[in-house]
Amino acid sequence: MQMHSVDARSVSPLHEKPGEIPCREKKSSSRFWFQVLVLFGLLVIFLCYSLSSNSLFLWEGFSLFAQAQRVNAPSYWVHPNHRVILNAFHKNTESPALQHEGLQYHQAFPQNYQFVMDNAEVCKNNTPFLVLMVPVEPENVAARDAIRQTWGKDTMVQDKVVLTLFMLGLSGGADVEGLRQENEQHHDLIQSNFMDTYLNLTIKTMVIMDWLATRCPTAAYAMKVDSDMFLNIDNLVIMLKMPGIPEINYMTGRLMWNVPVIRSKDSKWYVPKELYPYPQYPTYPLGMGYVFSNDLPAKFVEVSKFVKPFNIEDAYIGECLKKLGLSLTSPPDSSQFKTYITIYDRCEFSQVITYILGSSEQLINYWIDYKRPGPHC
Numbered sequence: 001m002q003m004h005s006v007d008a009r010s011v012s013p014l015h016e017k018p019g020e021i022p023c024r025e026k027k028s029s030s031r032f033w034f035q036v037l038v039l040f041g042l043l044v045i046f047l048c049y050s051l052s053s054n055s056l057f058l059w060e061g062f063s064l065f066a067q068a069q070r071v072n073a074p075s076y077w078v079h080p081n082h083r084v085i086l087n088a089f090h091k092n093t094e095s096p097a098l099q100h101e102g103l104q105y106h107q108a109f110p111q112n113y114q115f116v117m118d119n120a121e122v123c124k125n126n127t128p129f130l131v132l133m134v135p136v137e138p139e140n141v142a143a144r145d146a147i148r149q150t151w152g153k154d155t156m157v158q159d160k161v162v163l164t165l166f167m168l169g170l171s172g173g174a175d176v177e178g179l180r181q182e183n184e185q186h187h188d189l190i191q192s193n194f195m196d197t198y199l200n201l202t203i204k205t206m207v208i209m210d211w212l213a214t215r216c217p218t219a220a221y222a223m224k225v226d227s228d229m230f231l232n233i234d235n236l237v238i239m240l241k242m243p244g245i246p247e248i249n250y251m252t253g254r255l256m257w258n259v260p261v262i263r264s265k266d267s268k269w270y271v272p273k274e275l276y277p278y279p280q281y282p283t284y285p286l287g288m289g290y291v292f293s294n295d296l297p298a299k300f301v302e303v304s305k306f307v308k309p310f311n312i313e314d315a316y317i318g319e320c321l322k323k324l325g326l327s328l329t330s331p332p333d334s335s336q337f338k339t340y341i342t343i344y345d346r347c348e349f350s351q352v353i354t355y356i357l358g359s360s361e362q363l364i365n366y367w368i369d370y371k372r373p374g375p376h377c
């Protein structure tokens with residue numbers, strides 16, 4: 001518009017040459033047609049410019065928006081020039097975060113993967129009140145053993161059945177026979193046939209949801225809890241038994257509001273705009289440990305067909321909730337979902353539900369101290 005008015009002004013003196021007979025009507029009509037011509041010309045110039053090779057940014061916003069609007073963003077929706085950049089982007093294998101080649105919506109749809117081990121009988125024999133689902137790398141036997149000795153030990157907590165299961169993907173370095181024996185001993189490994197990598201954590205989370213929905217639908221509540229956590233299982237069960245805790249559409253934990261998407265390629269949490277175009281995530285529960293009513297897993301599985309996957313598993317859960325039209329509930333006491341531990345305090349450990357720890361040894365040591373008799377505070 002700026003350019004247009006400047007142009008119109010710069011040519012207008014031609015029409016007002018001294019000596020020319022003023023003819024109001026003629027003049028205004030020719031001026032009108034001139035303006036139409038100028039507008040049309042500008043439109044042509046704009047289109048040519050947009051199609052030229054160095055005007056990507058004009059299209060970027062539009063095509064990302066278009067991608068976000070579509071269920072299965074096909075490549076032809078992207079401007080040809082943009083596609084070239086995208087291809088170059090995908091071919092850059094220097095950073096592992098860039099290996100999202102051909103990522104489609106169905107990648108996080110868990111039913112595309114098959115269970116190698118599923119321990120389907122564990123929920124048939126019991127009706128659990130709470131199932132703790134722990135994603136862990138196949139190689140990390142130490143973390144599993146530490147959990148089996150600590151918060152994953154008891155199957156009865158305050159007269160409630162609580163199960164602890166470990167979710168594994170496939171890994172080149174895994175000891176297949178060792179895993180089989182480990183499962184024979186503990187009956188607590190669930191393994192699915194996707195590659196167990198950091199960037200595939202969203203798939204892992206959705207496979208957890210699939211297992212809960214199909215192998216353990218009778219459970220009342222479930223929790224996704226990381227393997228490096230201190231979990232005060234007593235306080236968690238107390239919380240879930242409180243009157244007023246919903247039985248459906250309930251999800252709680254450490255709620256994250258207005259978290260900006262990280263676009264720095266050096267970050268562990270880097271997400272390219274092509275995977276997630278918006279500047280910030282919807283409210284989501286921090287991935288270290290979130291608790292939910294067990295009607296939600298089936299809903300997540302279903303909605304995941306329509307929510308484009310990206311590599312931040314907890315924010316993906318936030319997207320799924322948003323798509324389902326559901327919102328998170330704050331825990332009765334938000335201070336119970338703690339993150340990084342600064343110093344061990346026996347009194348504090350008796351009051352929290354979660355804490356992020358540094359190692360499996362730490363978990364064992366703190367647990368031994370937390371469980372020793374005597375007043376906590």
Ligand SMILES: *[C@@H]1O[C@H](CO)[C@@H](O)[C@H](O)[C@H]1NC(C)=O
Nearest residue numbers: 099193194195197199200203
């Ligand atoms: C994620 O898992 C899929 C299925 O096994 C695999 O094809 C893909 O390479 C994995 N992606 C990453 C980034 O590890």
